[in-house]
Amino acid sequence: MLVSKVIRKIESLFNKRPSPKNLLGELLQGSSLMGNLTTMLSHKNPILLFYVDVTDFHQVVQVQGDYWARQVLDLLQSVLQEKAKVIVNCSEEILVQNIWGDDFLLLCQPITNIQSNQLIKLSTAMRIALEEDLRRELIKLTGINLRLHVGCTTIDQNTNHTPEHRLYNAIKEAQKVAKGTWSQQTVHLLPEFNDLLSQKAFHIVYQPIVSLQTGEIFGWEALTRGPKDSFFGSPSVIFNFAEEVGLLFPLEKICRELAIKNFGISMGNQKLFLNIHPYTVNDPQFVAGETRRLLRDNHFSEANLVFEITERQSIQDFGQFNKTLSHYRRQGYRVAVDDAGAGFSSLQAIAEVRPEFIKIDSSLVRDIHTNRVRQALLETFVIFAQKIGCSIIAEGIETEEELTTLYSIGVHYGQGYYLGRPAFPKPAVTKTALNKIASLTYRNPTGVWQRAFPIGEICEPSVQVNIGTPVKNIKEILDANELLSGIVVTDDGQPAGLIMRHHLARYLGTQYGAALYFQRSAYAIMDPHPLVVDATDPIEQVSQQAMCRDKIKIYDYIIVTHGNKFHGIVSVEILLDTMTKIRIEMARGANPLTGLPGNLTIEREINTRLVEQSPFSLIYLDLDHFKCYNDRYGFENGDRLILLAARLLTSVVRNFGLPTDFIGHVGGDDFVVITRQDRSEEICRKYIRYFDRLVRNFYSIEDKQIGGFYWLDRQGQENWFPLVSASFSILDCSGHCTPEALAQKAAHLKHLAKKKVGSVYVRGCNKEV
Structure with a gap:
């Protein structure tokens, strides 16, 4: 249908931003519609716009030919003019315009106000009346019947828009009503929505x-x-x-x-x-x-x-x-x-x-x-x-x-x-x-205790210039200090950009570089988007941001602010050196075999939990009969079994515990887990289930078949030793617990668990007020 072309043409005109008087000029050349519409708008009364087109009109053209198709359109135009007077109580001025092909517009000014909920009724009444009159005439002329699309809307009275703009909006609205794109509710709500827009x-x-x-x-x-x-x-x-x-x-x-x-x-x-x-x-x-x-x-x-x-x-x-x-x-x-x-x-x-x-x-x-x-x-x-x-x-x-x-x-x-x-x-x-968030700051994602190291602790003072400083002066500052790699550009105390020595050389190193830039301000050559971080940001987070910069900026200064004001800079060299020291310090507290946190870190973690005074469970894992296994199969296989225990514990805690759970390696075959009380038993059950199945792979076929072996005990007597099993003791800490009472109770529970046969767990509670 042509109206779609009309709308697209109007939209293209809007995008080109033409003058308002020419907005619809190309579409309505030779027509008096815009002049008449302007006159109607001056009367301050609402204006009704009907959009009408013939359903499947191309079939009429194909079957009846151009001559009879033209007769149908002429008939539609005359019937449309007559029915407007019957359907709507309008003033004398009724405008009917054939835009193109089978697309028609009808404009009139009703004597009484039309409510938004009446528009659908008017559209339906107009469609039925037109189709009925056309049916009687068309049967005589062509023997065919027609179906119409009819939509009705009002042209808004918003004087901030040109008449062309208001007509354009009304055509779109009426077309969507006619084609069923808009429901009756949409038409009813549109005036309310327009009011909200106009009133903001x-x-x-x-x-x-x-x-x-x-x-x-x-x-x-x-x-x-x-x-x-x-x-x-x-x-x-x-x-x-x-x-x-x-x-x-x-x-x-x-x-x-x-x-x-x-x-x-x-x-x-x-x-x-x-x-x-x-x-x-x-x-x-x-x-x-x-x-x-x-x-x-x-x-x-x-x-x-x-x-x-x-x-x-x-x-x-x-x-x-x-x-x-x-x-x-x-x-x-x-x-x-x-x-x-x-x-x-x-x-x-x-x-x-x-x-x-x-x-x-x-x-x-x-x-x-x-x-x-x-x-x-x-x-x-x-x-x-x-x-x-x-x-x-x-x-x-x-x-x-x-x-x-x-x-x-x-x-x-x-x-x-x-x-x-x-x-x-x-x-x-x-x-x-x-x-x-404050409690999480003291643990990294792997559960290892770690103080959040703020980047502000390693920042250094730096030369800074105002944003209006000439490039010539900046070059003089850098030439006078060979150890200076860059200069921070500030504006009222806030970092505005960064000029690194190698960036400056790129600008001034060309044939006309000095002539072009010497008298210009720092703003002309600075990097306006350097990496700016707050002094409280963790050093690991800053390190990740720094390493993800574009390659050309990878060694640029990192600008540090405090309270949004320039505080200092951190060079990549200092950043990497500090990160290395932190990693070394963390590695000192880790078990060399499993890589899990060792005793110092375990003590810190337990003390942190006790200070928080939130309920938690301390799980102690000890492998039964491990010494005899180690003596029979050797230290290398013993280490393999310890690694299995550690990796399995990490996997089980990750899948059945919480992200904040802590895993530590006390030493030898002893491990600890700190978790929430409602997760502790599930962790132990899952671990026992997997461990008892996997540990059999560490034995010879003969030992596996009989479920153990005979070996000398600590007194030198030959004794029966079953397969290695896992003994868990779960100690719940609620309220105020002291480290001493916690250790004493944990040792008691461990003793109880070791007395039981096979892989087991026991649970106890430690409360002190």
């Missing part, structure tokens, strides 16, 4: 995005809510409806404006995440810099704004999309891919866009502590993010267990009800979540 009657709430390493608020996601008593209270209803009726661009424009205006004071370098539909990025008004002007008016930096591209919509043209995103990135904006794992072509979108942040959909986060497949998938995302130099944000965190698992995997940031619900003004992180 939406509310913005902010949900914190929290560092899972420090508990600090990294940023906020701006979320839109409608009036509570309205059909448009839910954000999903708001945006789905806007997309359906073609009002997504103006809706997102209003939401951006409200989110920035209502954000308030930004603490430090906190980011504001704004949801952006992929199509909106190419909106001419968006590209024109309107958002940037809005930021300036509200004293907000482009570097603190993150465009969150929803992954629930496919991106058709990545080339054009990336070209537009590059425009924003050059201005300092950042990009996040939202709903990763739940939308269209997630991996392709991430690979093409190369976002600074990947937001993992809540469907992958839900109950992740019980789902090994989701854990493995998130681990892969974290490794992938490290390689491309971006950060992972997990959405929808609702429980302590989900937070703990995400922390253990190495996810950078989190968002969800457990951390903070959306609210206005901006809410704080919940105390429960802060306390949990």
